[in-house]
Amino acid sequence: xxxxxxxxxxxxxxxxxxxxxxxxxxxxxxxxxxxxxxxxxxxxxxxxxxxxxxxxxxxxxxxxxxxxxxxxxxxxxxxxxxxxxxxxxxxxxxxxxxxxxxxxxxxxxxxxxxxxxxxxxxxxxxxxxxxxxxxxxxxxxxxxxxxxxxxxxxxxxxxxxxxxxxxxxxxxxxxxxxxxxxxxxxxxxxxxxxxxxxxxxxxxxxxxxxxxxxxxxxxxxxxxxxxxxxxxxxxxxxxxxxxxxxxxxxxxxxxxxxxxxxxxxxxxxxxxxxxxxxxxxxxxxxxxxxxxxxxxxxxxxxxxxxxxxxxxxxxxxxxxxxxxxxxxxxxxxxxxxxxxxxxxxxxxxxxxxxxxxxxxxxxxxxxxxxxxxxxxxxxxxxxxxxxxxxxxxx
Amino acid sequence: xxxxxxxxxxxxxxxxxxxxxxxxxxxxxxxxxxxxxxxxxxxxxxxxxxxxxxxxxxxxxxxxxxxxxxxxxxxxxxxxxxxxxxxxxxxxxxxxxxxxxxxxxxxxxxxxxxxxxxxxxxxxxxxxxxxxxxxxxxxxxxxxxxxxxxxxxxxxxxxxxxxxxxxxxxxxxxxxxxxxxxxxxxxxxxxxxxxxxxxxxxxxxxxxxxxxxxxxxxxxxxxxxxxxxxxxxxxxxxxxxxxxxxxxxxxxxxxxxxxxxxxxxxxxxxxxxxxxxxxxxxxxxxxxxxxxxxxxxxxxxxxxxxxxxxxxxxxxxxxxxxxxxxxxxxxxxxxxxxxxxxxx
Numbered sequence: 001x002x003x004x005x006x007x008x009x010x011x012x013x014x015x016x017x018x019x020x021x022x023x024x025x026x027x028x029x030x031x032x033x034x035x036x037x038x039x040x041x042x043x044x045x046x047x048x049x050x051x052x053x054x055x056x057x058x059x060x061x062x063x064x065x066x067x068x069x070x071x072x073x074x075x076x077x078x079x080x081x082x083x084x085x086x087x088x089x090x091x092x093x094x095x096x097x098x099x100x101x102x103x104x105x106x107x108x109x110x111x112x113x114x115x116x117x118x119x120x121x122x123x124x125x126x127x128x129x130x131x132x133x134x135x136x137x138x139x140x141x142x143x144x145x146x147x148x149x150x151x152x153x154x155x156x157x158x159x160x161x162x163x164x165x166x167x168x169x170x171x172x173x174x175x176x177x178x179x180x181x182x183x184x185x186x187x188x189x190x191x192x193x194x195x196x197x198x199x200x201x202x203x204x205x206x207x208x209x210x211x212x213x214x215x216x217x218x219x220x221x222x223x224x225x226x227x228x229x230x231x232x233x234x235x236x237x238x239x240x241x242x243x244x245x246x247x248x249x250x251x252x253x254x255x256x257x258x259x260x261x262x263x264x265x266x267x268x269x270x271x272x273x274x275x276x277x278x279x280x281x282x283x284x285x286x287x288x289x290x291x292x293x294x295x296x297x298x299x300x301x302x303x304x305x306x307x308x309x310x311x312x313x314x315x316x317x318x319x320x321x322x323x324x325x326x327x328x329x330x331x332x333x334x335x336x337x338x339x340x341x342x343x344x345x346x347x348x349x350x351x352x353x354x355x356x357x358x359x360x361x362x363x364x365x366x367x368x369x370x371x372x373x374x375x376x377x378x379x380x381x382x383x384x385x386x387x388x389x390x391x392x393x394x
Numbered sequence: 395x396x397x398x399x400x401x402x403x404x405x406x407x408x409x410x411x412x413x414x415x416x417x418x419x420x421x422x423x424x425x426x427x428x429x430x431x432x433x434x435x436x437x438x439x440x441x442x443x444x445x446x447x448x449x450x451x452x453x454x455x456x457x458x459x460x461x462x463x464x465x466x467x468x469x470x471x472x473x474x475x476x477x478x479x480x481x482x483x484x485x486x487x488x489x490x491x492x493x494x495x496x497x498x499x500x501x502x503x504x505x506x507x508x509x510x511x512x513x514x515x516x517x518x519x520x521x522x523x524x525x526x527x528x529x530x531x532x533x534x535x536x537x538x539x540x541x542x543x544x545x546x547x548x549x550x551x552x553x554x555x556x557x558x559x560x561x562x563x564x565x566x567x568x569x570x571x572x573x574x575x576x577x578x579x580x581x582x583x584x585x586x587x588x589x590x591x592x593x594x595x596x597x598x599x600x601x602x603x604x605x606x607x608x609x610x611x612x613x614x615x616x617x618x619x620x621x622x623x624x625x626x627x628x629x630x631x632x633x634x635x636x637x638x639x640x641x642x643x644x645x646x647x648x649x650x651x652x653x654x655x656x657x658x659x660x661x662x663x664x665x666x667x668x669x670x671x672x673x674x675x676x677x678x679x680x681x682x683x684x685x686x687x688x689x690x691x692x693x694x695x696x697x698x699x700x701x702x703x704x705x706x707x708x709x710x711x712x713x714x715x716x717x718x719x720x721x722x723x724x725x726x727x728x729x730x731x732x733x734x735x736x737x738x
Contacts, residue, residue, distance in 0.1 A: 035399055036603075036735055044732055051725055218717060237400060256721055263717035264630075347713045351584065351629035355622050359418060366411060369404055 039242050043232065043249040046103050050253030053099035058092075058261050062268060065089040072269060073136055078215075079337055081346075088266060091133050093274015095261065096254040097126050103250055112243040114175050117166060118284045124159050125207055125280040128152070129272035136272075146272065156204045160280075164199030167287060175288070182238075182290045184367040202292055203283040209302035210279030211272055212309055212334050216346050217264035219336065222354040223301045224278050225255035230298045230361035231282070234368040235289045244289050251281070264347050291368055298364040301353045308335040406602065410612040413469055414619035420465040421623025428461045429627060429634050438504045439635075440511065455633055457499050459640015462620040463492050469616050478609040480541050483532055484650040490525045491573060491646040494518070495638035502638075512638070522570055525646070530565035533653060541654070548656050550733045568658055569649040572665065575672035576645030577638060578700050582712050583630035585702065588720045589667045590644050591621035596664045596727040597648070600734040601655050610655055617647065630713050657734055666726040667719045674701040 071087035101119060109115050132146035146152070167177045179195030180188050191198070214220035232248035235241040255278075261267045270278075282299070286292040296303050312333035320326035330338040336349045344352070432455040439456045467485060475481050502512040512518070533543045545561030546554050557564065580586035598614035601607035621644075627634055636644075648665070652658040662669050678699035686692040696704040702715050710718075 044728060048725065048728065217713075237403070239399075256724055260718050260721050263711075264713040265711055345629070345631055347583075347631075348629040352626055355626055358622065359415070362411065362415070369400060 039236060039239075039245065042107065042242075043236075043246040046107060046246055047249040047253035049103055050099050050250045051257045053103065054095050054254045054257035055260060057099055058095040058257065061092070061095050061098075062089065062261065065091060065268065070133075070137060072133075072271070079332065079340055081340070085266075089268040090137070090271040091130065091273045092258065092261060092268035093126065093129070093270035093272075093277060095268075096251070096258050096270065096274055097122060097277055100247075100250050100254050104247060108243060108246045108250070114288065115243050115247055117163065117175060118247060118281045118288070121159075121163050121203075121284045122277045122281040125156075126273055126277035128155050128159070129211075129274070129276035132272040132276075153204070156207060156276075157200065160200040160203035160207075163203055163280075163284065164196050164287075167199055167284075168193075168196050177288065177290070180290050181293060182368075182371050183293060184370050187371070188290070199287050199292075202287060202295065203280055205306070206283035206286075206295065206299065206302065207276045207279035209299065209306040210282070211275040213302050213305045213336075214270060214272075214275035215334065216336050216340075216350050217266040217269075218259055218262050219301075219350045219353060220270060220275050220278075221255055221259045221262050222350065223299070223357045224282065225252050225259070226354065226357045226361050227282055227298050227302075228252045228255065228285070230364050231285050231289060231291070233365050234291055234294070235285075237365070237368060238289065238291070238371070241289050244285055248285055251278070264350070291371075294364045294367060297367070298361050299357075300360040301357045305334040305336065308338065309333040406605075406608050406611070409473070409608075410598065410602075410615035413473060413612055414615040414622075417465050417469055417616045417619030418623040420469070421461055421620050422626055424465065425461050425623060425627045428458070429455065432457065432634060436505050439637075440502055440504045453504070454635050456503070456635055456637035457496065457639045458624065458628065458634035459492065459495070459636035459643060461627070461634075462617075462624050462636065462640055463488060463643055465623075466616050466620050470613060474609060474612045474616065480654065481609055481613055483529065483541060484613060484647050484654070487525065487529045487569070487650045488643045488647040491522070492639050492643035494521050494525065495577075495640070495642035498638040498642075519570075522573055522642070523566065526566040526569035526573070527562075529569055529646075529650060530562045533565055533650075534559065534562050543654065543656075546656050547659060548734075549659060550736055554656075565653050565658075568653060568661065569646060571672065572649035572652075572661065572668065573642050573645040575665065575668035576648070577641045578675050579668050579671045579702075580636060580638075580641040581700065582702050582706075582715050583632040583635070584625060584628050584713075584716045585667070585719060586636060586641050586644075587621055587625045587628050588716060589665065589723050590648065591618055591625065592720070592723045592727050593648055593664050593668075594618045594621065594651070596730055597651050597655060597657075599731055600657050600660070601651075603731075603734055604655065604657070607655050610651055613647075614651055617644070630716070660730045660733055663726050663730040663733070667723050671700040671702065674704065675699040 066089060070089055070091050072085070072090040074082055074086045101122070104115060104119055109119075132152060136146040147155075167175050168179065170176045177195070179191045179193070181191055181195075183189050210220055210224065213223060228248045228251040232245050232252060235245040235248060258270065258274075262270070279302075283292070283295070286295040286298075308330055312328060312330050315329050316326045331341040332338055336353070339349050340346060437455055437457050438453045441453070467489065470481055470485055475485075498512040498518060500506060501508045501510060513521075532540045534540060534545060536542050543561070545557035545559065547557055547561075549555055576586060576590065579589060594614045594617040598611050598618060601611040601614060624636065624640075628636070645668075649658075649661070652661040652664070674696055678694060678696050681695050682692040697707040698704055702719075705715050706712070
């Protein structure tokens with residue numbers, strides 16, 4: 001695709017959004033349309049923008065990576081078929097992160113300061129992941145693949161604790177997210193101070209889970225795109241989190257465009273830089289939208305990968321301790337390697353996991369629909385709403 | 395307002411989502427068995443002597459479209475037909491094209507010795523056109539026989555315009571073109587499956603936004619579910635492809651859904667990949683003939699038509715072609731939905 005394509009596409013999406021006038025409609029369809037126009041236009045625009053910027057910027061970023069030979073060393077203990085991936089460019093996550101930061105700062109930050117938290121999370125985890133990536137480059141002097149598990153975990157927990165503290169603290173310092181959880185079929189529930197450790201755990205867990213999932217071409221990218229889209233729809237339906245919805249859709253656009261370069265055989269991996277940052281930001285979005293109970297469902301692939309890894313490790317240790325001979329439950333952890341060694345091709349694993357992820361996302365959105373808002377603070381078609389629709393701001 | 399939306403979603407979409415899930419599950423469950431049957435009866439494509447590319451389609455099982463079509467027909471007849479008789483048309487068109495595509499597939503099988511590879515181009519085109527014209531007439535015809543679709547069309551930014559009886563040839567043309575374009579696109583593992591899935595999903599959303607077409611939405615979502623189930627088995631390297639049977643039938647269904655939703659002007663955007671693939675084939679053929687007449691020697695614009703062969707020869711891998719086309723299609727689907735918001 002020439003570099004002109006994405007811009008034309010963006011203009012195409014922008015065009016209908018300029019100078020919209022909507023009469024005062026009373027039908028349900030009119031309401032829906034108004035709602036979509038009012039809340040959704042910025043999100044869709046930013047999604048298209050992120051898509052275009054990532055596609056264009058990706059080309060240059062690839063050149064930069066190639067120039068500095070940012071290639072990845074492949075784990076010796078991985079499947080043999082993966083050895084050919086040695087030297088594939090890594091740190092492609094920058095293609096997603098940089099445009100998202102740029103667009104969010106430009107269009108989704110002023111007067112929506114709560115968006116600072118996911119942004120800062122993304123940057124911090126991105127830096128941590130980048131350091132990890134740096135240490136595992138083909139030319140690097142270190143004989144390890146990045147940080148040791150322990151160092152990485154300590155840093156992640158420290159960051160996650162700070163982030164969840166900011167989420168929980170009252171207004172001038174934090175986001176005053178008072179520990180409310182939305183439970184499907186039940187309603188809002190306040191878990192108080194317990195929110196603090198739970199939030200930290202969720203951030204660390206998601207970040208690592210996405211990192212684990214990032215082992216096949218396109219796998220992490222697709223699943224992240226699906227998860228962000230699901231949270232975009234959920235926040236749209238709940239209506240209270242327009243800014244979160246916008247951020248989610250920006251991320252969707254960037255992830256989808258990244259997949260252009262990440263198609264098998266991948267030109268570039270997102271690296272720990274991308275997977276850790278995007279995992280953490282997914283967790284923060286889930287926490288901020290108060291719908292984090294749905295996260296294990298929406299990110300079912302991430303959960304499956306992590307659980308398979310953990311089960312493998314602990315069952316191995318347990319059986320060694322119990323009987324002396326260690327037993328492996330999976331041919332190789334995480335799950336995608338197990339399936340690959342079982343005869344699935346890499347592309348089959350990716351495509352099938354994506355299909356599972358899509359069904360799970362659908363289910364997640366359906367469950368989110370069952371949630372009834374605590375108070376029926378229904379803003380019916382007020383004149384104010386109509387005015388804000390007619391306002392042609394981007 | 396958000397509550398209204400939620401109510402609307404729950405009220406209108408549950409049948410669609412349920413049908414989508416059911417279709418996906420049925421296709422997933424029956425797919426393995428279906429592939430087994432195809433293997434037992436040795437329903438494999440004969441390798442074409444014209445020899446495009448040695449990897450594509452050697453001994454691949456074909457007619458996998460059955461996997462999609464039967465569950466969709468069964469589910470629609472059971473849950474989406476009574477009192478929604480307008481759904482008979484997309485179903486009927488789908489079945490007619492499935493039969494035609496099935497015959498075409500049959501004559502291109504390894505086990506069937508026939509002089510031609512499938513039906514001849516001309517026979518196929520005429521039969522396709524016949525079905526398309528009947529469908530167009532049925533769409534336009536007044537109520538007791540047809541759908542009394544009075545030629546209304548939504549135009550972005552303008553509103554509704556009435557095409558009158560011009561609708562019939564237009565509709566027939568659209569159906570014919572879509573069927574062939576989807577058929578051409580079906581050349582890379584997963585490509586037609588993904589693009590059809592996105593197209594049906596987009597029309598599901600468009601029908602939902604419009605509000606009058608709950609039944610169309612349900613049908614579209616059923617097709618989405620079935621395509622998703624099929625993609626499970628069609629992942630690269632695919633043991634089975636949908637064949638003409640699947641691609642022609644689903645192309646026909648897509649065109650009819652687009653026409654019935656009165657948003658067929660968006661079809662070239664929703665199916666941008668089909669358009670590009672079809673156009674690349676067409677341009678290649680026409681330019682080749684033109685230069686042959688003009689200079690005596692045919693000139694090819696693309697290394698090989700349709701576009702996916704061209705890109706493959708340029709060094710893209712099969713999964714790269716599929717994934718990149720899907721990425722483009724997702725962006726264009728977004729554009730189509732935005733445009734649909736400002737038409738209805």
